[in-house]
Amino acid sequence: MANYYWIISQHSGMVLEVAGGSYSEANIMQYHKKHENDCSVGTQLWFFDGGLITNKRSGLVLDVTESTQIIQRASGSEPSVSQEWDYNYEDNTISLRSNRNFVLDIKDKSKDNWIPIILHSKHDGQNQRFNLLKWNNNSGTDAGRLLVTNIIEDNKFLSKLSQNLLEILADDEYYDVTIEVGNDPNVRIFRAHMVILHYRSPYMREILSANKKKDNGTLAHIKLPNILPETFEIIIR
Numbered sequence: 001m002a003n004y005y006w007i008i009s010q011h012s013g014m015v016l017e018v019a020g021g022s023y024s025e026a027n028i029m030q031y032h033k034k035h036e037n038d039c040s041v042g043t044q045l046w047f048f049d050g051g052l053i054t055n056k057r058s059g060l061v062l063d064v065t066e067s068t069q070i071i072q073r074a075s076g077s078e079p080s081v082s083q084e085w086d087y088n089y090e091d092n093t094i095s096l097r098s099n100r101n102f103v104l105d106i107k108d109k110s111k112d113n114w115i116p117i118i119l120h121s122k123h124d125g126q127n128q129r130f131n132l133l134k135w136n137n138n139s140g141t142d143a144g145r146l147l148v149t150n151i152i153e154d155n156k157f158l159s160k161l162s163q164n165l166l167e168i169l170a171d172d173e174y175y176d177v178t179i180e181v182g183n184d185p186n187v188r189i190f191r192a193h194m195v196i197l198h199y200r201s202p203y204m205r206e207i208l209s210a211n212k213k214k215d216n217g218t219l220a221h222i223k224l225p226n227i228l229p230e231t232f233e234i235i236i237r
Contacts (some may be wrong), residue, residue: 005134011106011126011129012030018044023058041135060074062083070116085097086100105119109127171193188229196202
């Protein structure tokens with residue numbers, strides 16, 4: 001069963017919501033938190049899955065436009081650097097996976113309803129910090145029993161874990177898949193670990209399902225000719 005969360009601004013106390021409860025492309029705004037049993041609460045609930053942040057009601061994912069507006073949009077079959085995010089437990093920011101210097105931000109530091117959420121360079125202000133509150137859809141559940149993620153104390157180990165995962169990319173011994181990225185003359189071979197790719201990227205999960213490791217011990221080999229090696233290096237990290 002998927003775990004859904006409210007994304008709550010430390011600055012305003014409001015949550016991220018899909019404007020108008022739309023099922024199609026729409027802006028993401030801040031709005032007051034709805035009761036957990038409200039019939040429209042799904043517009044405020046989000047599922048974190050391999051870098052994608054998916055809205056419960058629409059099934060669409062967080063994305064960013066060229067004008068830095070945060071929107072919901074369908075996820076594509078190709079990996080998109082504008083749709084992959086990391087929740088940073090060290091400082092409670094939500095950053096682009098491809099560049100942690102850019103994070104979700106409440107426009108103009110406003111505390112009003114229906115203020116847009118934008119992408120902004122990181123400045124450590126409270127309007128860029130968000131807590132996660134787990135949704136429990138059992139009728140009559142006391143709000144006090146909802147799980148509030150303790151961002152700092154309960155997750156100190158995650159910073160070290162993230163560093164360990166990056167170090168695995170340089171592993172020369174235990175990798176079990178090679179990925180050939182790009183077209184001649186710009187081709188690069190990446191070594192990786194199938195289990196990590198499977199859980200961190202829905203796109204790679206789909207590809208890996210058709211390229212499982214052979215029973216004879218031969219490494220799986222995947223070709224991605226339509227992606228630049230420079231782009232894939234950002235995605236894989």
